[in-house]
Amino acid sequence: MADDNSQRVALVTGASRGIGAAIGYALAQAGRHVVLCARDQDKLDQVKQQIESTGGSASVHTCDVSDGEAVTALVESVAGEHGRLDILVNNAGITRDNLLLRMTDDEFDAVMQTNMRSVFVACRAVLRPMMRGKFGRIVNIGSVAGLVGNAGQTNYAAAKAAIAGFTRSLAREMAAKKITANVVAPGFIETEMTDVLPDKVKELAKGATPVGRFGLPDDIAACVAFLSSDQAGYITGQVVAVDGGMTMC
Ligand SMILES: NC(=O)c1ccc[n+]([C@@H]2O[C@H](COP(=O)([O-])OP(=O)(O)OC[C@H]3O[C@@H](n4cnc5c(N)ncnc54)[C@H](O)[C@@H]3O)[C@@H](O)[C@H]2O)c1
Numbered sequence: 001m002a003d004d005n006s007q008r009v010a011l012v013t014g015a016s017r018g019i020g021a022a023i024g025y026a027l028a029q030a031g032r033h034v035v036l037c038a039r040d041q042d043k044l045d046q047v048k049q050q051i052e053s054t055g056g057s058a059s060v061h062t063c064d065v066s067d068g069e070a071v072t073a074l075v076e077s078v079a080g081e082h083g084r085l086d087i088l089v090n091n092a093g094i095t096r097d098n099l100l101l102r103m104t105d106d107e108f109d110a111v112m113q114t115n116m117r118s119v120f121v122a123c124r125a126v127l128r129p130m131m132r133g134k135f136g137r138i139v140n141i142g143s144v145a146g147l148v149g150n151a152g153q154t155n156y157a158a159a160k161a162a163i164a165g166f167t168r169s170l171a172r173e174m175a176a177k178k179i180t181a182n183v184v185a186p187g188f189i190e191t192e193m194t195d196v197l198p199d200k201v202k203e204l205a206k207g208a209t210p211v212g213r214f215g216l217p218d219d220i221a222a223c224v225a226f227l228s229s230d231q232a233g234y235i236t237g238q239v240v241a242v243d244g245g246m247t248m249c
Pocket of ligand 1 (some may be wrong): 015016019037038039066091094187188189193245
């Protein structure tokens with residue numbers, strides 16, 4: 001099945017750098033108009049310029065996804081401006097790592113608010129425009145930590161595991177409306193988020209990755225581009241690990 005001839009509109013959160021920026025490029029290369037969202041206008045503008053320099057179409061909206069009202073307003077504004085919203089990629093995420101014995105309430109709550117609650121609010125807000133368009137592709141970025149756990153990341157793993165259960169339930173609710181919902185669960189990907197980790201942790205992660213290298217943001221973006229394409233309409237409620245084989249079973 002060929003893609004819809006008119007330009008689909010995609011909203012990508014956390015698109016100012018790393019995996020989110022790579023997803024923005026990939027969706028633009030696939031012919032989407034990409035709405036890039038994060039908190040930093042300057043960085044978003046740089047991503048937009050790079051997309052446009054290769055012939056893609058993009059716009060930017062600043063938004064703090066931990067603010068539910070702001071997320072709802074963002075979705076309504078994008079859907080109103082373009083008259084449609086076809087694709088949502090919930091990618092924005094943070095870490096506040098600590099062993100559970102020492103983890104503070106703030107560390108737990110911040111991760112749940114930014115990584116999980118934002119997904120609930122954004123997904124809820126896109127359903128009406130997607131139903132109106134009789135098409136929708138939702139891709140939520142999880143993590144292998146949500147599948148197999150990771151010491152020091154009880155908060156992060158809980159949020160990412162919650163995203164998987166949430167997405168499967170959403171997929172069941174929306175399947176008959178031609179709206180799919182899937183999770184992409186990255187393994188260890190080279191970004192500023194992982195750059196700060198100690199070398200010992202990086203060595204352990206590489207050793208646990210059968211393909212023998214860290215992932216690149218483009219590895220994740222390629223999967224998101226496919227899951228958000230018209231051709232992926234028969235895939236829903238799945239958690240796809242893009243992890244170099246780290247969690248195969
Ligand atoms: N890098 C990895 O190895 C890895 C592995 C598994 C999952 N992930 C997930 O992939 C996603 C992207 O990770 P990354 O490595 O590119 O991280 P990153 O830190 O490089 O980028 C995160 C992006 O999210 C944005 N963001 C953070 N908090 C935000 C907020 N409150 N409001 C709006 N935007 C906000 C940042 O500005 C940035 O654009 C995250 O959800 C992360 O949990 C990453």
